[in-house]
Amino acid sequence: MTRKQATIAVRSGLNDDEQYGCVVPPIHLSSTYNFTGFNEPRAHDYSRRGNPTRDVVQRALAELEGGAGAVLTNTGMSAIHLVTTVFLKPGDLLVAPHDCYGGSYRLFDSLAKRGCYRVLFVDQGDEQALRAALADKPKLVLVESPSNPLLRVVDIAKICHLAREVGAVSVVDNTFLS
Known part of the structure; x- marks a missing residue:
């Protein structure tokens, strides 16, 4: 039986505490562990x-999204930097929206100038330019929809499909929708 999203959201992490048997996962405040x-x-x-x-939150997000795992970061920019660090090496190409x-934009431009990877900013609403x-x-295609701060919407499914055709990984930043 497939569980519905609402059920997953409410029940994820419940009764998972093998150490103490907590029904609801506790908030662990310790900064160091022996x-x-x-x-x-x-x-x-x-x-x-x-x-x-x-760990509990990451497992819940992975289950909600049907993924193998999830990673939480403390800011959107740390997530963006993490993604480029994981997927790109010197010489690889990142395609990013021109209005991201x-x-x-400054992070991609700065790291590209330092030789971490190449970046091409493109109007992703223009299929010919894309x-x-x-x-x-490219190794990585970043999509931002709606864009920040212009709120421009692009066809995420189409961009991801086109990226997949050339073997690129797609990453979607949808800050305004999440």
């Missing part, structure tokens, strides 16, 4: 890297 022995860390050692509370969030950019075989 090791079981010298150089023998537990699942968590420092909360900046992860903690049990974040200014912070994203296809021309995709002809360069």
